[in-house]
Amino acid sequence: MGQPAGESAKTRRLAEVAKKVGVSEATVSRVLNGRPGVSDATRAAVLTALDVLGYERPTQLRGERARLVGLVLPELGNPIFPALAEVIGGALAQRGFTPVLCTRTAGGLSEADYVNMLVDQHVSGMVFAGGHYAEMDSPHEHYFRLMELGLPVVLVNAAVPELAFPRVSTDDAVAVEQAFTHLASLGHERIALMLGPEDHIPSQRKLAAFRAVAAGRGTPVAEDAVVHAMFSIEGGHSAASRIITAGFTAVICASDVLALGAIRAVRRAGLSAPEDLSVVGFDDSAFINCTHPPLTTIRQPIEAMGRAAVTMLVNQMERGSVPAEELLYEPELVVRGSTAPARVAVTGS
Numbered sequence: 001m002g003q004p005a006g007e008s009a010k011t012r013r014l015a016e017v018a019k020k021v022g023v024s025e026a027t028v029s030r031v032l033n034g035r036p037g038v039s040d041a042t043r044a045a046v047l048t049a050l051d052v053l054g055y056e057r058p059t060q061l062r063g064e065r066a067r068l069v070g071l072v073l074p075e076l077g078n079p080i081f082p083a084l085a086e087v088i089g090g091a092l093a094q095r096g097f098t099p100v101l102c103t104r105t106a107g108g109l110s111e112a113d114y115v116n117m118l119v120d121q122h123v124s125g126m127v128f129a130g131g132h133y134a135e136m137d138s139p140h141e142h143y144f145r146l147m148e149l150g151l152p153v154v155l156v157n158a159a160v161p162e163l164a165f166p167r168v169s170t171d172d173a174v175a176v177e178q179a180f181t182h183l184a185s186l187g188h189e190r191i192a193l194m195l196g197p198e199d200h201i202p203s204q205r206k207l208a209a210f211r212a213v214a215a216g217r218g219t220p221v222a223e224d225a226v227v228h229a230m231f232s233i234e235g236g237h238s239a240a241s242r243i244i245t246a247g248f249t250a251v252i253c254a255s256d257v258l259a260l261g262a263i264r265a266v267r268r269a270g271l272s273a274p275e276d277l278s279v280v281g282f283d284d285s286a287f288i289n290c291t292h293p294p295l296t297t298i299r300q301p302i303e304a305m306g307r308a309a310v311t312m313l314v315n316q317m318e319r320g321s322v323p324a325e326e327l328l329y330e331p332e333l334v335v336r337g338s339t340a341p342a343r344v345a346v347t348g349s
Contacts (some may be wrong), residue, residue, distance in 0.1 A: 072131060102118070124317055154316075173208075251278070331341070
């Protein structure tokens with residue numbers, strides 16, 4: 001007679017976990033049954049393999065955290081997010097953790113769904129980038145749940161004030177000042193600002209900085225100088241069309257994707273960048289220097305921010321809690337071909 005179904009499944013589980021970790025099935029069995037004679041490192045590797053393969057831990061082991069860390073991103077279409085995932089994933093691996101990449105997709109799992117899944121998998125912590133925490137009008141209940149659980153969490157870039165998590169952020173005020181100063185030095189007086197949605201906290205910070213810099217230079221901010229858009233090429237195209245019609249000669253964009261949309265709008269209008277509209281992006285995403293023209297942009301220090309996020313996360317794990325402080329990282333203006341000296345402003349029809 002063959003093995004009972006339950007025994008067959010158990011044997012298969014032992015074999016798969018043993019293969020994944022590179023140990024014997026007997027070693028896996030000792031870990032699952034709580035027997036001595038297994039090193040801490042091997043024991044942790046076996047438990048992590050169980051989680052990765054989707055097997056439930058034995059009841060007596062469910063209270064322990066796995067060496068898994070959730071990395072929750074809004075998308076992978078914007079090159080800045082894969083770049084951030086690569087840095088954070090590498091830094092986690094160096095510290096013995098396994099990153100679990102969770103990406104929101106249309107019609108797929110929501111951010112809250114991913115949080116529930118990761119909590120069920122006993123993850124050691126979570127890192128969020130570009131999430132609902134930065135949107136005032138989005139749901140935040142899943143973040144409050146993580147606060148109640150005391151699970152280590154780090155956020156990348158600004159968040160709504162109610163969420164008391166450690167954060168690593170690009171200094172939006174410095175970024176806008178760098179871009180504005182560069183354009184003003186080229187003789188631009190009609191400078192517009194293209195932001196994300198109105199409830200987006202980093203966009204609100206950029207807007208405040210834009211107004212402050214303009215006021216400091218004695219330059220009034222026109223009512224139509226600030227436009228909001230969805231973070232997409234199409235959103236940038238639509239917003240830039242209004243900027244061109246209003247006669248601005250330069251625009252500071254809140255992302256490289258928006259900037260590319262602006263350049264496309266310039267061309268569709270039968271004009272050219274930077275001759276008719278100088279464009280500054282934000283991020284310095286991969287391959288952005290290969291566009292035509294190569295994009296002048298504000299470079300986020302992704303390497304430093306990603307490694308700092310992992311350090312802050314591990315500090316929470318080791319100390320139990322750390323202050324919900326925000327580390328601000330100074331960006332860098334990278335001047336390329338999409339900005340040039342101002343000439344007669346473009347006027348709409």
